[in-house]
Each structure stands twice: as structure tokens, then as C-alpha cells.
Amino acid sequence: MTEGVHRRGLRFLRDRWRVVVRLAGWSVLETGQTFLTGYALARALDEGFLAGRPGVGLAWLGVAGLGVLVGAYGTVRVYGAVAALVEPLRDRLVARVVGRGVREADAGALSGLTQQVEIARDTFAGLVMVSRSFVFTAIGAIAGLVSLDPLLLLVVAPPLAAGLGLFAATLRPLARRQEAFLVADEALADRLGAVCPGLRDITAAGAEERVAATTGSRVDAEFRAARSLARWGVLRVASLALGGQLPIVLLLACAPWLLDHGVTPGALVGALAYVTQSLLPALHNLVHGLGTSGSRLAVVLRRLTRESSSGGGAGADAGAEDEARTGAGAGTRAENEGRSRTAPDSAPRTHPADGTPTAPTHPTEAPSSPPALSLSSVTFAYGPHATPVIDDLDLTLPPGAHLAVVGPSGIGKSTLAALVAGLLEPGRGTVRLCGHPVPGPEAAALRVLIPQEAYVFTGTLAENLGHLRPDPVPEAELVAAAEAVGLLPLFEALGGPTATVDPAALSAGERQLVALTRAYLAHAPLALLDEATCHLDARAEERAERAFAERPGGTLVVVAHRISSARRADRVLVMDGRHTAYGTHDELVCRSASYRALVGGWTPGPSEPPLALGDPDRVDAIAGPGLAGDGRHVVAHGPVGQVQTPRDLRHRGSLGGEG
CATH class of the missing domain: 3.40.50.300 (P-loop containing nucleotide triphosphate hydrolases)
Incomplete structure (x- = not known):
């Protein structure tokens, strides 16, 4: 299924190769900005400030500032190219969701149209931005290191390549675990969405333990998925430390050796600028973007592009909801099965407080019968x-x-x-x-x-x-x-x-x-x-x-x-x-x-109308034949006229329903 999504994605990009080329062209300006970040700084130090020529140093810094402006212009144009690439994807997904909803009467079409399509569009746009940014930033930084001194590349490139390799090796298993976590989270959300509105039903039917057990299994499944994802997430952090932070340490540790072999102080500072200001942020965005959003995009695209709605989406949600709503009744039925009725008057009665004996039991009473x-x-x-x-x-x-x-x-x-x-x-x-x-x-x-x-x-x-x-x-x-x-x-x-x-x-x-x-x-x-x-x-x-x-x-x-x-x-x-x-x-x-x-x-005759119960349905009960009204309730539990709110569970509300 994942390969199918990938193939369709590559075909989608190939059909829009002109937009991809335009996106790459505008990204070159960002490459120039990255190149000048370290190169201009190195020249400003070596040829300007360290050589006693502050004017030259300021000029090179001005070149770096000009590169920032040019790069910003390129970034603005990049957003337009990304929109030209992303919006057709959104339109295609909307057409597919609407078509399936009309053709198959898919109950999940509204959710797909209002939520999943927007998630796919935003996630795809983010992935395009972080991937493009890392590729062109890395090109600009590597070109700058080579131009400053090839020895610098020997120090920075190996850990960067090792970090990228580790991240690439963990990307697929990490994506699978991310998807498993998303599926478990959605299953738990669906379960809670079905159970919470039916809490009164569950309490009334006495099925709390059964519903709690099935809901607890969903919670445990999400916990296991989250723990597995966290373990693999450690490797993602390790790849980021290896590829983005270790080069900084190596540059500092190898500084004496580099200076002894002809690397200038300005070149060393420029290399540090490339790593800290360009490579590390770009690698950070790439690792977190692909590691989290990539799998989410794959999940959403599979759901939006599935050929039929059977076995998933709204059908599965409805099935979970039906199961949750009928679970309470089924649990009660299971408890009721095999229940025997007990013969009346089969156990002695005792006085609870003062120990006064009560009436004797029937002679035919079975002494081993437990009290009701x-x-x-x-x-x-x-x-x-x-x-x-x-x-x-x-x-x-x-x-x-x-x-x-x-x-x-x-x-x-x-x-x-x-x-x-x-x-x-x-x-x-x-x-x-x-x-x-x-x-x-x-x-x-x-x-x-x-x-x-x-x-x-x-x-x-x-x-x-x-x-x-x-x-x-x-x-x-x-x-x-x-x-x-x-x-x-x-x-x-x-x-x-x-x-x-x-x-x-x-x-x-x-x-x-x-x-x-x-x-x-x-x-x-x-x-x-x-x-x-x-x-x-x-x-x-x-x-x-x-x-x-x-x-x-x-x-x-x-x-x-x-x-x-x-x-x-x-x-x-x-x-x-x-x-x-x-x-x-x-x-x-x-x-x-x-x-x-x-x-x-206690007053004789019919009781006074009871206090309003604050019915959540806002029903003003109307007295009928044989029924009292529902106004105020004069309780026969004390002196005449004493009024009691119709519940005794202080701070706990009403008992909640039959069970």
C-alpha cells in the first residue's frame, strides 16, 4: 500500500515537472545566500578585520547582507511555486473524496473533505519546504566549505553523512511506528467518541466493567505504540546529534591541526557558521519533518485514495460506535443469563442498631440460604x-x-x-x-x-x-x-x-x-x-x-x-x-x-408537587391522570413544610440511572 502511494506521488511530481523546475530555480537564490553566509564572513575576517582593513571587512559583510535580501526574494517566489504544486494535489483529493461520497454514499466523506484533505495539503507543503531547504542548503554549505578549504570538508562531511545515513536507515521503521501510533490514537478517540455519549446507557445497563475493559485495551494499545515510537525516536535524536552537532565539536577539536595545515582563522569561523547557521537547522527540520509529518501524510493519503470505503474510515467508525453502544446491553444480558430467582422469606432478620430480635423465620426455611x-x-x-x-x-x-x-x-x-x-x-x-x-x-x-x-x-x-x-x-x-x-x-x-x-x-x-x-x-x-x-x-x-x-x-x-x-x-x-x-x-x-x-x-393525602429537578432536557412535566405536578416537593421527612432538594448525595449529584 505504501509503495502505491509513493508511485502515485512520483507520477504526480513528474506530471508537474515544470513547477518542480521553477521551484528548484528559485531555491538556487537560497543556495547563494547559504554560500555567502560563511564565505563572506571568512573573507571579512581574513582580508579585512584581521588584516587591518576594516573597510574591506565591512564590504564583505555588506555582500553577505545583500545575499540575505536576494535569498529572501527567492523564498517569497518559492512559496508561489509550492502553492502551484500543492493546490492541484488538494483539488485532486477533493474531487476524489466528493466523487466517492456521491458514488458510494460514504459517511466519512464530510470528515475527509473538511479535515483529512486539509491535513494532506498542509503536510505535503511542509514536506516540500523542509526537503527542498535541506537539499539546497547542504549544496550551498558544501560548496562554501570547498571554496574556503577542502580540509574543512574532510572534518564536516563524514559525521554529516553518518547522521544522514542513520536517519535514512531508521526512516521506514520509524514511519511504520508513527503510523501505528496514529492508528491506535484514532482508534482510542473513536472508542471514546462512541462511549462518552452513551455513559448513561452504560451505567443504566450495569456494563461499566465490560466497557472499561474494551476501552482499556485501546489505551494499552496506544501506550505500547507510543513507547515503541519513543524508542525509535531516540535514534532520530542520535542522527541529529551525529550529523549536526558532532561537526561543531570536531571543528573546534581539530582547530589547531587545521590552522597548522594552512586553514585560515576566517575560514575556520566560516565553517562554524555553515554548520551552526545552515546545516544544523536544515537537518533539524528535515529529521523532524520527515520523521513525523511524512508518516502522517502517508496515512491520510491512503485513506483518501482508497478505492472503496469498505473496512475502513466511516464504516469502521460506525462499527466501533455500534459495538460500544450495544456493549452495555450485551453485558447486562450476559450478567442476567443463568440468574435464578430466590424463594421469599428464607433468612432471619436482625435489628441493625439496638439489637432487638425480630420475628422468627419460617420453619421450612433453608438455613444455608444467603440473605437478599x-x-x-x-x-x-x-x-x-x-x-x-x-x-x-x-x-x-x-x-x-x-x-x-x-x-x-x-x-x-x-x-x-x-x-x-x-x-x-x-x-x-x-x-x-x-x-x-x-x-x-x-x-x-x-x-x-x-x-x-x-x-x-x-x-x-x-x-x-x-x-x-x-x-x-x-x-x-x-x-x-x-x-x-x-x-x-x-x-x-x-x-x-x-x-x-x-x-x-x-x-x-x-x-x-x-x-x-x-x-x-x-x-x-x-x-x-x-x-x-x-x-x-x-x-x-x-x-x-x-x-x-x-x-x-x-x-x-x-x-x-x-x-x-x-x-x-x-x-x-x-x-x-x-x-x-x-x-x-x-x-x-x-x-x-x-x-x-x-x-x-407527615401530612395526610397526596403530597405537594416536588421541586423542579433541573431536567437536562428542559422538560416541564405536565400532570396527567394519576400523576402529581412537578413544582415544589414538601417532604414528609420532618416538620410540616420542610423542603428537601430531591437528592441526598451531597457534592455528588444524582445517582445517575438505573442499573
Whole structure:
């Protein structure tokens, strides 16, 4: 492929030989400038200042200045010749890209037209300039050294030739590694471009580890390519030191010998000027220009001149994006496969704070069955020196349990839900789901979290509801789940499972019903409702909670915002800083002052509209049948009228989505 690009490049230059000749002609003026840089300086010293004739010395310096002006004029004309050589290349590439885009409907044509063509033009122009500059500068400097004294050439030429030889020997492998690095960098950029917009999808599907692994492999590939390129880059620096800096050292070291063999002081100074002012800068530009830009130009030209778009360019990018976007769902499906449901009421319950024994277990209970949820001495704080939000909490729930978590605003209820879901890690203690440690892939497959800000994406209703299932959900099961949770009126109003869902057209309560039904259809036995019904009225909330509580083998944890949620639960966990209490509603009313204060502060009837959630889609949710409005949220977690911002994760934002 590289040979093909080279052949086409040589043919392109041969077809424009007149432009190449004109470019070389104007470059001769720069050669004259380089020649005079050292020659005029040597004559100014030997025949002028060192001979006591300052006028002659100034005259030679004037000649050198005149050479600079002539060279500058040549440089201006060189740019015109370079433009005459480069612009036809750009026009040819544009015509090829546009033709392929129209002929093949190539999705990458726009990127090729707006970016890659310009990269090719600018890089080609730079390569022409640095290559031409080195060739004519080297000719002028070598001619000047010979004119001053051939002995000088014997000192400068060998290291210069050795440096060029080393650079030429490393050019091809260096170009291959540069290309490998560019390809790895573009692959990583494509991957990140596909993954970053889908972070909510990935989090919602619980596929963080799979996506992190595949993205990490791209990062490792780029790191290996960069390290290999750096190793060969050392040889590039060595060639520059050998060809451009060693001659300076040799000239200085051999100065006594050169002077003894007839080299004049002015000639020695002129030779140093040739090396430091002409050869070294030109060699530096050549090494860095060809070593970096040359391989980049080869990569871009191969992409722009490929005969078809299959297997590369936009097609490959789209494939990577599709893989990244479907990876989350595939990871969730893999985790869901083989998941078994657990029989309800199969583990003992313990009191987390005061040690009060709970109700005995069923006689038929299998003693070896792990609890659905187990917290052991869990402590969490938002910072090493912060006061713990959760302090030394113990809690055990059997499969099939229904727990309501209540407490004042900001006490840590959502933090507890995040710890159980694995979104946060405790500073001390352990969390386990069905015996599996949290966080972990096994535990992530066993829980589904529904936060306040429900996640709904553009797609069909069936795709939204079945997002956490490994395979498409039958319509009959979708209808049954919608009926159980209370989504059926909206299900029918939208037009059934094949109807397209526009998240911006749904109210916040309707989005919550969609998210609740999706979680109901998931295989995860533990459902975490973090005020996930705050936009529903009391009747709709009761229906949704009862549906989750009656799921076979399902365990339900509800961060409650109404007293009715606590009354419906088997057990209630009261969080009040270091003083927690656990028991039934009636037990806690009798023995927990904190719970009695909360119950007394709860107002009967439907809750007030919640605070605006700052929805990123800027949706002003509209209340519908069975749905509350979305204005302000009077929280039933303290005295009447206390207002709570609908999130508990201080400095961390909302939990981010179901998973």
C-alpha cells in the first residue's frame, strides 16, 4: 500500500515537472545566500578585520547582507511555486473524496473533505519546504566549505553523512511506528467518541466493567505504540546529534591541526557558521519533518485514495460506535443469563442498631440460604475527615422482604441506596447481595436501582421497557407488567409497544412509570426505589410499590417520602444520624421518638408537587391522570413544610440511572 502511494506521488511530481523546475530555480537564490553566509564572513575576517582593513571587512559583510535580501526574494517566489504544486494535489483529493461520497454514499466523506484533505495539503507543503531547504542548503554549505578549504570538508562531511545515513536507515521503521501510533490514537478517540455519549446507557445497563475493559485495551494499545515510537525516536535524536552537532565539536577539536595545515582563522569561523547557521537547522527540520509529518501524510493519503470505503474510515467508525453502544446491553444480558430467582422469606432478620430480635423465620426455611441483603458494620463519609453519613450500620434482609427507609432530609437515605447498589463503596464494613460482595459484577446483576430522575431514551416503548432483559420481551408480558405497575393507560395512549417514545414529551411522572416498569421486568431480584415515585400521586405510588412487593422472590427497598410507604412495608429503617431504629411501623411508633416525630410531621393525602429537578432536557412535566405536578416537593421527612432538594448525595449529584 505504501509503495502505491509513493508511485502515485512520483507520477504526480513528474506530471508537474515544470513547477518542480521553477521551484528548484528559485531555491538556487537560497543556495547563494547559504554560500555567502560563511564565505563572506571568512573573507571579512581574513582580508579585512584581521588584516587591518576594516573597510574591506565591512564590504564583505555588506555582500553577505545583500545575499540575505536576494535569498529572501527567492523564498517569497518559492512559496508561489509550492502553492502551484500543492493546490492541484488538494483539488485532486477533493474531487476524489466528493466523487466517492456521491458514488458510494460514504459517511466519512464530510470528515475527509473538511479535515483529512486539509491535513494532506498542509503536510505535503511542509514536506516540500523542509526537503527542498535541506537539499539546497547542504549544496550551498558544501560548496562554501570547498571554496574556503577542502580540509574543512574532510572534518564536516563524514559525521554529516553518518547522521544522514542513520536517519535514512531508521526512516521506514520509524514511519511504520508513527503510523501505528496514529492508528491506535484514532482508534482510542473513536472508542471514546462512541462511549462518552452513551455513559448513561452504560451505567443504566450495569456494563461499566465490560466497557472499561474494551476501552482499556485501546489505551494499552496506544501506550505500547507510543513507547515503541519513543524508542525509535531516540535514534532520530542520535542522527541529529551525529550529523549536526558532532561537526561543531570536531571543528573546534581539530582547530589547531587545521590552522597548522594552512586553514585560515576566517575560514575556520566560516565553517562554524555553515554548520551552526545552515546545516544544523536544515537537518533539524528535515529529521523532524520527515520523521513525523511524512508518516502522517502517508496515512491520510491512503485513506483518501482508497478505492472503496469498505473496512475502513466511516464504516469502521460506525462499527466501533455500534459495538460500544450495544456493549452495555450485551453485558447486562450476559450478567442476567443463568440468574435464578430466590424463594421469599428464607433468612432471619436482625435489628441493625439496638439489637432487638425480630420475628422468627419460617420453619421450612433453608438455613444455608444467603440473605437478599446484608450490611455489616458499614460506615461511609464524604471525605477522610468528614462526619460519617452512615456509621457502623448492620442490616440483614431475607429474600422477599419489603423495607422502607425513612429519615430527615439529607440524613443519608440515598447514600445508603447508592452503597447497596454499588455506586459508592463503604469506608469500612461490607455489603453483600445474595452472598455476593458489593461492588462486584455478580452483585450488580442482582439489583436494579430506580432514582428520582427516571431514565428514558428515544426508541420504541418495548425497547425502553425491555432494556434490562437479555432478549425481546413478549408483548403479553409487557402488557402484564404495565398493568401491574400502573403504566397501562400511558401504554395504550402511546400506541402500544411499537410506539416511539420521545422523553421530552413525557411528564416526570410518566418517565418514572416507564422506568418502574422496566425495573419490574428485569431479572434482578432486589429493587431499590430511591424516591422513585415522588412524581406519582398516592394511589399510583401504592400500586407500583405493591407490584414490586408481590414479585415472586423479589426483595424491595424503598426510600420513602410518604407515611403510606412505611405503613405498607414489612419493616422500617429509621435513619437519624448515629441513632438508627428498625422494626415494624407499629413497633417504631411505640419505641422510637424519631419515628414518631416523622410520622407526626407527615401530612395526610397526596403530597405537594416536588421541586423542579433541573431536567437536562428542559422538560416541564405536565400532570396527567394519576400523576402529581412537578413544582415544589414538601417532604414528609420532618416538620410540616420542610423542603428537601430531591437528592441526598451531597457534592455528588444524582445517582445517575438505573442499573
